[in-house]
Amino acid sequence: MYATTYHRPGSVAEAATLIGANPEAKVLAGGQTLLPTMKQHLAAPSDLVDIRRIPGMAGVSAAGGVLTIGAATAHADVARNADVLRHAPALACLAAGIGDPAVRHMGTIGGSVANNDPAADYPSAVLALNATVVTNRREIAADAYFKGMFTTALEEGEIITAIRVTPPKRAGYAKFANPASRYALVGVFVAETASGVRVAVTGAGANGVFRHKGLEAALAASFTPEAVDGVKISAEGLLSDIHAAADYRAHLIGVMARRAVAAA
Amino acid sequence: MAQVSMTVNGKAVKRSVPDTTLLSEFLREHLRLTGTHVGCDTSQCGACVVHVDGRAVKSCTMLAAGADGASVVTIEGLAKDGALHPMQTAFNDNHGLQCGFCTPGMIMSGVDMVARYKAEGRELTEAAIRHELEGNICRCTGYHNIVKSIQDAAARM
Structure with missing residues (x-):
């Protein structure tokens, strides 16, 4: 990788100062995407600001019945956290299926949500659960956060500190994993939340994670796998690449939606 | 630096x-x-x-x-006082390698998964081992003897 300067700040404020002082700096959390990208010379940040071990950045609290998951909480820790398993088991199930065990020991929820890879798992959960992205500056509702692939509402120097989830009545996640990378070829997260049924699709959209209004309407009327059958899923705006054509992805959205509802 | x-x-x-x-x-x-x-x-x-x-x-x-x-x-x-770790012994006994290049990673992942499953009181089935080995690639063995080695070691650890 190209030369970079590593920093390990002791607080979020210190991390923000470092990023502010170095316009080409990047936040390093678990590094499971950023470091491979740097090794391939696809990213060359002047500075790396490691937030993984800032006190208070990792861990889960369920105060007041709302899950607050620290940004630096590793996938493996979300997957086996008692509060997550109790209040949002679909989220634990999703975390348990990211990458492989060693990746889950390092990769973080904040890193995944900040990166917003169009095939990552977490964005679908954050969007379907109507979660809140908490940063060092503000709180961002999921609907206002995702702005297209690898693009988010985060401003320069803004750092995610936590993801806040109000437990859904029920939720489920199903993904058709790319056999090689384990990223979602198509992943569908369905949730019955206080603000209605929400369905988010990852892996399929040419512009990143998106909500599927047709599925939401059908599942709001009847939250059953059969309800998915009557929904027409268009291939328009879906990705076509060497792994799958858009019409195949459209078909998979229906299949994964059925499985996700059955699992909820 | x-x-x-x-x-x-x-x-x-x-x-x-x-x-x-x-x-x-x-x-x-x-x-x-x-x-x-x-x-x-x-x-x-x-x-x-x-x-x-x-x-x-x-x-x-x-x-x-x-x-x-x-x-x-x-x-x-892993080896303590010249005695191989049970996972290493199991790979030896079950011919859990051919060229051996992937073996250090297989063994370190094997030790980790056995420890985690034991700590959580979960049974490390053959299917679970195969799933847990998602991030470890072997290009020689076809995995069968690697899975057998980890199963064997889990019983010894």
């Missing part, structure tokens, strides 16, 4: 290394612990798996500076 201090296989080490030094490079090139292998360098093959603070991680996907202060165990640190 980054000043890096950590405990590796029970021994305190301290080196000054470039900030870009990966943990795998630190172990292999600075400490000469070449049992940790680098197969793909793209975070997929798992030959470089070591334990950092008790957890299996891919050492090619972590900076040495990021492991400052950590306790690291490599394949060289």
Whole structure:
């Protein structure tokens, strides 16, 4: 990788100062995407600001019945956290299926949500659960956060500190994993939340994670796998690449939606 | 340059290394612990798996500076007083390798998964082992004897 300067700040404020002082700096959390990208010379940040071990950045609290998951909480820790398993088991199930065990020991929820890879798992959960992205500056509702692939509402120097989830009545996640990378070829997260049924699709959209209004309407009327059958899923705006054509992805959205509802 | 201090296989080490030094490079090139292998360098093959603070991680996907202060165990640190770790013995007994290149990572992942399943009181079935080996690639064995080795070791650990 190209030369970079590593920093390990002791607080979020210190991390923000470092990023502010170095316009080409990047936040390093678990590094499971950023470091491979740097090794391939696809990213060359002047500075790396490691937030993984800032006190208070990792861990889960369920105060007041709302899950607050620290940004630096590793996938493996979300997957086996008692509060997550109790209040949002679909989220634990999703975390348990990211990458492989060693990746889950390092990769973080904040890193995944900040990166917003169009095939990552977490964005679908954050969007379907109507979660809140908490940063060092503000709180961002999921609907206002995702702005297209690898693009988010985060401003320069803004750092995610936590993801806040109000437990859904029920939720489920199903993904058709790319056999090689384990990223979602198509992943569908369905949730019955206080603000209605929400369905988010990852892996399929040419512009990143998106909500599927047709599925939401059908599942709001009847939250059953059969309800998915009557929904027409268009291939328009879906990705076509060497792994799958858009019409195949459209078909998979229906299949994964059925499985996700059955699992909820 | 980054000043890096950590405990590796029970021994305190301290080196000054470039900030870009990966943990795998630190172990292999600075400490000469070449049992940790680098197969793909793209975070997929798992030959470089070591334990950092008790957890299996891919050492090619972590900076040495990021492991400052950590306790690291490599394949060289498993045997105690000249006696192989039960996982190593099991790989030997079950012919869990052919060329051996992936074996250090397989063994470090195997030790990690057995410890986790035991701690959580879950049964490490054959299917679970195969699922757990998602991040470790072997190009010779077809995995059967690797799975058998880990099952055997789980019974001994």
